[in-house]
Amino acid sequence: MDGPPSEAAGGGGLDRGVLAVAMVVVLGAIMSILDVTVVNVALKHLTEDLDASLEKIQWVATGYTLALATVIPVTGWASARFGTKRLYMISIGLFVIGSALAGLAWNAESLILFRVLQGLGGGMIMPAGMTILTQAAGPKRVGQVMSIVGIPMLLGPILGPILGGWLVDDVSWRWIFYINVPIGAVALVLSARILKRDQAQPAERLDFIGLLLLSPGLAALIYGLATGAAKNDFGRTDVLITAIGGAVLVIAFVAHALRPSNENPLIDLRLFRRRAVASASGTLVLFACSVFGAMLILPLYFQQVRGESAMASGLLLAPQGFGAMVTMPAGGKLTDRIGARKVVIAGLVLSILGAAGFATQIKPDASYWLIGAALFVMGLGMGMTMMPTMSAAMQTLSHAEVPRASTGLNILQQVAASIGTAFIAVLLTNQLKSEGLGGGGGGEGGGQTLPTNLPADVLQGILKKMSDAFQHTYWWSLVLLVVAFVPAVLMPRHRVDPSATDAGPVEKQHVPMH
Template sequence: MTTAEARPADSGKLDSAVLKVAGVVVLGAVMAILDTTVVNVALQALTLQFQTSLDTIQWVVTGYLLALATVIPVTGWACDRFGTKRPYLLSIGLFLLGSVLAGMAWNIESLIAFRVLQGLGGGMLMPAGMTIMTRAAGPHRVGRVMAVLGVPMLLGPIGGPILGGWLVDAVSWRWIFYINVPIGAIAFLLAWRILPKDEPRAAERFDFPGMLMLSPGLALLIFGVSKIPAEGGVSSLSVWLPGLLGLALIVAFVLRATRIPNPLVDLKLFKDRTFSVAMITMTFFMVAFMGAMLVLPTYFVLVRGESALQAGLLLAPQGIGAMLTMPVAGRLADKIGAGKIVLPGIVVILAGLAVFTQVGAETPYPVLLAGLFVMGLGMGMTMMPISAAALQTLTQRSVARASTSMNIIQQAAGGIGSAVVSIILASLLAGKFGVPTSQGQLTATVALMNPQTHAMAAGASADAFASTFLWALVLIALCLIPALFLPKKPVAPAEDPELVTTETAA
């Protein structure tokens, strides 16, 4: 029997079994992604609660991010060695335990430690979930699968700030962690009952030396980059030393990985042209996208004086736009090729973001909301088709490792993009108010709160934001170059040698 004959006639559709698996994975992903955005709204409340500085409280976010970067490289091997179900259940369990303990935190040190534990679970949720869904659906339906998995990626930026603002204002900051308990418990039970028990593959030797290079290397690099806004540049020892050490460890890992049979991250995947082009496009996109997402709510809070909850509500049109185009883009990416979807999507994002390059202190809200909606339409046409293109030409056996590589790139590029755009904004604000870079945003906040200087400060701050959005526009425009090389027609998945051998024998 051939592979084509083995597929059902309606193989282009997602059947009920695949949709059930998708529902379980999406529930877990919603929990993890919501938690990355919901905490940002609570940072001010946490600062007051623990009587600490902003530099210290930022570790509630940074510690989580470092844990994510540390555990992601292990996920691909774990999914091969133990099957996908057991690592997925373990990741939900760790995330639940970290959530409960974080809600019970008694000081800032304990909160940071429990957030790291949360991150160890959260880091496995997305790559393991992506592997489960892709294996269940098959490479020929990966575009539709990515469209489904994109739902939590949209709900997080929309619902996170809204939910976080409401919980902090109406209940307690502790409930931004406790809210995960009922969601996680349901996700765990459903995963236990619904997810198929896949058999572990032939055991490979785990690359412990590679883990000791790549995981700390990523953590040190992200740590160094995350310190740039607080230190006001890259000249500080606490910025360049960990960053340099991180880069050295990553380079050492790459050199070693090309010479051993089973590295932690399979660099042979990058010999696949489609995968390589998709990863380059993803890198540029995540740097620009995460940077822009950081600046947008800050504009509403700092310049327009909105609360965190109101800022979250104002960002909703972006998610609504993406929800309209994402399902259609997923289907079209499978039928006509990702390149024909991604390129127009980037152009649409540029059109929406262009509105914000002209932003002022009193730009009408309908204009801003329209710009956000257009950006959302473009996001829905871009993010998931890039991921789908990366996986479409790979064998089933390669999907777990490819998902791992993709998630590492997304986390690293997103963290770097946030830091880069933060530095641009801080530098521009500092230049407007004639203060050091590290004091730019604080000085702007104080001036905006003073009625006598509010008008001047609002105009100057808005100019700084407009220039920052222009930089984000340039970064997103750079995505057009690698996107030109994405496939512009449907591509057939590679044959899995094990599957071909089995079918031939039959």
Template sequence: MTLSPDKSPGPDPASDKLDARVYKVAGVVVLGAIMSILDITVVTVAIPTFQAEFDTSYAIAAWSMTGYTLALATVIPLTGWAADRFGTKRLYIMALTFFILGSLLCSTAWNIESLIAFRVLQGIGGGMLMPLGMTIMTHAAGPQRVGRVMAVLGVPMLLGPISGPILGGWLIDTFSWHWIFLINLPIGVVALILAFVVLDSDRPEPSESFDFLGMLLASPGLALFLFGVSSIPEQGTIASVRVLIPALVGVTLLILFVLHALRTEHPLIDLHLFRDRAMTFAVLTMVLFAIAFFGAGLLLPSYLQQVRGETALAAGLLIAPQGIGAMITMPIAGRLVDKIGPGKIVLTGITLMTIGMAFFTQLEADTAYPIMMVALLIMGFGMGCTMMPTMTAAIQTLTHSQVARGTTLMNIVNQTSGSIGTAIMSVVLTNLLQDKPDAGAAIASNTDPSLAAKLPPGTIESGFDQAADAFSSTYVVAVVVLALTLIPAFFLPRTKPKNPELAADTPAAMMH
């Protein structure tokens, strides 16, 4: 038996089985990840409530989501360095504390400005939880079991976008909007106690000096770029001062950061990781996948509510087969990745997702729900074989000292690409709807039934047909991007990982 740095029994890197210790660590990490990811999606259904409650516009209310996302993007680059410097346990507990405090404050918000400010505080904690969780899990499991433990961590990543609207709709309908934040308190306190008890004591290595210049370039650069991109749907065009200036300044800062990072021995975001072939192709795969998947993720809930007149709760339930499919295939995919490498698994997953998503390019105003749910199930099967196996491909061949930086890099890629995808699909859909004169009137009639009586005969029916056509045409863009993901995925490793350095350098193997 081997010992981890705190003298407690640790996993044997040569073993293929997950032991009780790894499952306990996974439980702590998954609790944090569930809160962080659910809170991104649970607020989506609350935006109309915030509009009414705080007497504000949809565009301003939406900043309760955007502010959280920007805080995530700003803090993620710091996580890798901070994990090396202070240790993962201390940082994880601090991130949970920030998140719980932010949740409590959000529930006390008295106007939209205070809510946005508290969401930023919540996002600072939430932004650290996912990359830290991935680092903790990778260190706990060892190289031979990364695929399976990443599959465990992938459940909240994939189910968040599906269960968030269901939970949010139920809490708002049954209680009040305050409870979408208060629900985090008991979960957060349990996660905090378990983190104290279960996670190994920190033995941080003497850390290299902090890349202060890198922080001044990367964090504001990423935040400004995402601010510009996030403003596109509200402005309705890329050629807007509010979009262009922040985005261009952000891109400039990011380019300067890249030039700086390539000349620095210990940069804030370690771009030298791209020397690893598996990491490079995993990043390219994740960029295209996240643009397509997260971008398309906003389309179906909107279609179900705007075209079919469903409630937010009903829309969330109708999308559930996607999550069920992912839950079925994800554990299987995790086990196979550890045995045969991620390449074949990811290719299979993307192919299934493309087939499932292609169905939605044929959406009509009266498409049968059972057929739609079968297509979602197929997409779910593909999702379970794609996201976390791609993450595994990125970090499987990294050394112990590189893991924190690698997970940070992948989370930045995931967050940024998802925001870009959401903006692209929003703009495409908005422009297509604007070109269809009856679509707006038909959608408006869902919230104001008296409007239907004031319109010429056939306008509502024609409008819903036009709106469905706009949604199906937007799905074409998502399907094309998803199909392009097959190109970098083709170059992912197709053999069981062999990295003696990683095996020798895991916390479990450091003491005999």
């Protein structure tokens, strides 16, 4: 039977049709986001089982990330050209096939190849899913639906190490890939039954020049940042060439997309001239730089300073996820009711309090209760900041503008996360060097293993210097959050009136009843 129109009178709670669509989108998002973090804890096992160097195995993670960056820009065009439902199902299909093949990999080279295939599918899942859900709910309830999409986005980096650690230790590294197959199969079946049939637009042409500039540019920029962070050296020739070359290509794309004669750019950057979209984008970039960078180094603190395992470190991060789960639903509803600005500012205040806890409490013998409390407060802030910020931009867009805006916001988040992790990793590494400890903060699972036969007083002195380095780095994360207030206060003061946008008719979602 056909459910009620997605945009209920008054823009109240989410009806059954929208919740069903949300379930489909979250299933896809869980796979693509968890996969980024699940693999990280398995790198050591992969080097041993596949008899490959860590430098080569690192491409299992890097290849996936680069494939994401390459394919995300084309998602907006592909959504219009083929329809979002069809694109979403193709994306999940590619991801599932890549996952199954990755689980069957016989050497490092085959695994890297299949991870790239995974990334080509995974890169389109989030922007396509956000487009489907935003268009299904209509602008009055963007905040609520975006909070649903944000659950896997915020929990993935926390649950990934726990799940990955368990599968690698007690089952097999191959199951970090196989586990996606049943989830993806369910997502495909539900997508076929629940998502509405949308209309493709065959007349729309692909901006090939934009694609040739942006996709390689993003891939090169992210590769350069990731390599510089992993090697603890941004002065390397290969790092400078790729990062600067990527930045030049991205800048060239911006100039190309903003040309008056370019009527159909790959990503419509003119949307970012609007105050709501521009302020939300600025807030998102600064927040992602700070938070994703901070999330990188806290597990390193647990492992290097406190001697915890990868799985235990993941469990110790759980309070952050619980905090996000508490505020995310409420943050979405408040965004739709009073506007995003007040919600985001409150979220930034909570995030700053959490980061201040890290900057002052990270010590060799710090209470896990205090750290857990800081993580919980940080999670509360994250739940009220990231997705309401995206909602602030999406609420002002017409039905037709959503796909390209969703693509643009996902690109901004991906690049900001890469910049943030590289920036924080380099700061930590330099601080460790200034403490006389050499490099060791950056990279995947980077860090030094301390000798076990050191005298107690020498060991305590080293651990004190290490924790001081972590504390100092968190102050920079705190500064980024404070700066994020500047664009946040420029967001629309009140809730956006959807009637002021060319939202177009909101389609009904088909929800089968048996």
